[in-house]
Amino acid sequence: MVAHFVRLRLTLLANTFRRSVWQTIGYILAMLYALGVIGTAIVGAVAGGGTDPLLTGQVIVLVGALAILGWWIIPIFAFGVDATLDPQRFVSFGIPRRRLLTGLAAAGFTSIPGAATVLAAVGLALAWWRTPAIVPVAVIGGLLAVACCVIGSRALTTVLAPLLESRRYREVLAIVALVPIVMIGPAISTIPAYFDDGSVSAEQARVLISDVAQIAAWTPFGAPWGIAAAIHDGAWGLAGARLAIVLLTLTVLWVVWDRALARSLVTPPTAGSGGRGKGLGWFDRLPATPTGAVAARALTYWIRDPRYSSSLAVIPLLPIILVVAGGGAFSELLLIVGPLVGWILGFTISSDISFDHTAFALHVSTGTSGRADRAGRAMAIGIPGAVLVVIFAVVSIIVTDRWDLAPLVLGVSFGMLGVGLGVSSVVSARMIYPVVKPGESPLKQPQGAAMATMVAQGLGLLVVMALSLPFLVTAVLTLAVSLTFGWVTLALGVVIGAVVCVAGIRIGGRWYDRRTPEILQQVLAQA
Structure with a gap:
């Protein structure tokens, strides 16, 4: 069943390329851009791992945490739920829900964003090349992070989909979530100013990165990326605690997605009916x-x-x-x-x-x-x-x-x-x-x-x-x-x-x- 979903996803992706020449060109340009960004990140990780593995690991934790957070938040307000494999289209096939869930999760890894994230996660593991024994651990941690990305994204969007059918909830949630999302860019753009005017030294910046990374590594967003760093420092207990956080997060996300999917298959979201209108509205005024x-x-x-x-x-x-x-x-x-x-x-x-x-x-x-x-x-x-x-x-x-x-x-x-x-x-x-x-x-x-x-x-x-x-x-x-x-x-x-x-x-x-x-x-x- 999993292989069937993956083949179906890849077939739909191939058909997308055949729909339009311009769309195919756009996909190619997007993939080349993504490969360039991923390549730059991997080169930076390898170079940083050769000079300062500790700082590089902390930066990877921070960047990786932002990546998982982006996977969870951005699809809701920028791109939406990927309906390429809409679960409601499989209702009449009588597929057991657990198999359907597993197939959808596997198909998520074969999407272009999923494949790009897998490639980046595996490539960032090369930051520990000076300690080869840690590289496999970093790869496993990266793949767990990708699992958090895909499963968390689908779980969150599936849970919120029926809620956002209500216009009032949708508008309130959109405003609440849109404010911090829109403010991320301007906030980040102000960071270099603190270094340009000399108010923050390099050592202070290093301490700040270390403190924030340690906090992030105790969250579901940074824990998978911090497993390799903990083992590199010889903190096996800390590595085990971070692994437990990741496994617990994946378990919770899987259960949430399973229950949300069960509800959506039985009661699919539909647009709520509006109130009764009076008169012809704008047709009476124009x-x-x-x-x-x-x-x-x-x-x-x-x-x-x-x-x-x-x-x-x-x-x-x-x-x-x-x-x-x-x-x-x-x-x-x-x-x-x-x-x-x-x-x-x-x-x-x-x-x-x-x-x-x-x-x-x-x-x-x-x-x-x-x-x-x-x-x-x-x-x-x-x-x-x-x-x-x-x-x-x-x-x-x-x-x-x-x-x-x-x-x-x-x-x-x-x-x-x-x-x-x-x-x-x-x-x-x-x-x-x-x-x-x-x-x-x-x-x-x-x-x-x-x-x-x-x-x-x-x-x-x-x-x-x-x-x-x-x-x-x-x-x-x-x-x-x-x-x-x-x-x-x-x-x-x-x-x-x-x-x-x-x-x-x-x-x-x-x-x-x-x-x-x-x-x-x-x-x-x-x-």
């Missing part, structure tokens, strides 16, 4: 035209569909991130919050048709024109987006007291919003890729979605940056040469944003009209 109808439908989605609203959760955190990145003060770095909001909001409709799922057939059956479809979707987020951009931009100007840069900030903000809407109107009509289906948990990750999303959105963002170069250049000139260029930036941002937005709606509309049957076929193929 013009009774094709464009108005599309805009009303899109606005309804933005308010009621968690798949849309969750994508905007990071926006309120942007000022906090910029304040932390600026050293905890209201620095001028806060002025980029307006352009960032414009950029994010402008590109949010790049997967709108994919999110429609089978409801896109309504647009086809009613003969909605491509221009009306593109314009309605852009209007739904563009108008409230413009209001948000102005609010964030003006507040950042007031807080930093840089009214002289107001034309620059507003110009770049409006420009990024308009260019993003125009490019997204084209991208969503040309690139259809798997997304979370309506009514499903936002934690799920459809088969082949990660790389297809990266390729489509990566190309789109490159086009956004290329079209934004004129007002970005004048923005730089404003700061470097003369504030007069700020008014040029404002004019260019508004004009280029409006022109690209209109042009994107027209070009996307023509492609929509030309490819409507193919688009519908692609959308239905993902049903």
